[in-house]
Amino acid sequence: MKPQTIKVACSNCNLRELCMPLDLNAEELRRIDELVTTRRKVKRGATLFHNGEKFNSLYAIRTGFFKTCVAAEDGRDQVTGFQMAGEVVGLDGIVNDHHTCNAIALEDAEVCVMPFERIEELSREVNALQRHVHKIMSREIVREHGVMLLLGSMRAEERLAAFLLNLAQRLHARGFSPSELVLRMTREEIGSYLGLKLETVSRTFSKFAEDGIVEVRQRHIRILDAPALQHMAHPVACH
Amino acid sequence: MKPQTIKVACSNCNLRELCMPLDLNAEELRRIDELVTTRRKVKRGATLFHNGEKFNSLYAIRTGFFKTCVAAEDGRDQVTGFQMAGEVVGLDGIVNDHHTCNAIALEDAEVCVMPFERIEELSREVNALQRHVHKIMSREIVREHGVMLLLGSMRAEERLAAFLLNLAQRLHARGFSPSELVLRMTREEIGSYLGLKLETVSRTFSKFAEDGIVEVRQRHIRILDAPALQHMAHPVACH
């Protein structure tokens, strides 16, 4: 067992290909290592940052699972995303120097803290980092376009199918089974993300199970018929 | 009348405070002027860029009005935003070097073409520009969070009220009346943006009119009771 004192650096982090640019030379790699000033553990249920908090850093998720949510004045809130290892949260804070959403750990988690000042400084000198930062933000914009499409024009079954496929695909990219997953969030949180009530989420799961498309045991999901799920998510794909 | 040959530069563009950073010295201003290589006119109904097209530039809108929309495989499409003078479109293209949505002019328009390579180059040297680019992208992310809240948890009346208030506020910031506006988009486009069918949009307009909250004459809208609209958009604000 490795001694605890080894500082895990980006340069030898096994998530590097997920959260950092790939085409770096040795010198650039060394400098990237300086991006992460500290790491921070976040207990399940605790907030990484919250609405109104001063923005200082972006956070790269090392382990664990987060949700981000925005709140309306009247108390309703909307989950805007679920984030897992290798993904970056905190981008919402840049524009007004204050965060506009809450990031809450859905399981014990650890994040790399990257002061934004330092990111900007370094990305002036390392072109690959500059490009990378731009891509991360653009990717988030494109992801949100997809969510808007989902919320604006899909029905409950389609939404849940798309959600499961997306989750499975991201987990698969991280080395997990492409067909078996454990949900880290409640039905209510899924519903909030998908613009549905928790009862509807539950019913839709049950329907998928009846149809033999997925197996549902609480939060343990096994995708039995991925093509059928695909088809649910994009219903009228045939012409 | 000024001669046509005068090249309008960012440095003396009346939209500067909308689309460019403010705190620039003379030298930086001169360099920013080099960002815009050309201007491009887009006729009403024409596309500025479309899904799948190679990404090269961001576009700052000088005049006119655009919609951006993403398309699902099955033909459905979702309007992801309406953009007006001083706003920037094209950010979706950065992540994959190809655009993932269509930008279509809703009235004759003119845009400033800003090659992204040049933006990146210059923002390495002009800190204010770097910061500005980051803010523009972050602002778009935050805007989309708001749309997700709207699509995920608001009812038809609330959505339309929020939409009208947002449009009015943006137009007001551009020197137009805060209470009188001309919609540049159809009911169907509004519906697509708000996740509603065009009939629902129409009915909701009619209801607002009956209630004396707005006056609706085709696409001419006059807001008669802004507080009431505010209240519609944030229904349970009282405790």
Next chain:
DNA sequence: CGGCCATTTGACACTAGTCAATGTGAGTGG
């Protein structure tokens, strides 16, 4: 002036929401 597209309005259908009761597991403390 005519044709066309956008809009409005009505009647009805259906999806998802609401409210309520019941079931299930994970974790806790006796």
Next chain:
DNA sequence: CCACTCACATTGACTAGTGTCAAATGGCCG
């Protein structure tokens, strides 16, 4: 180790809000 508790999940019955389909109206452009 077991019973208890609590949060989460499931299911049913009913309802409200939008969608769907269809018809009529109104403006605008050629």
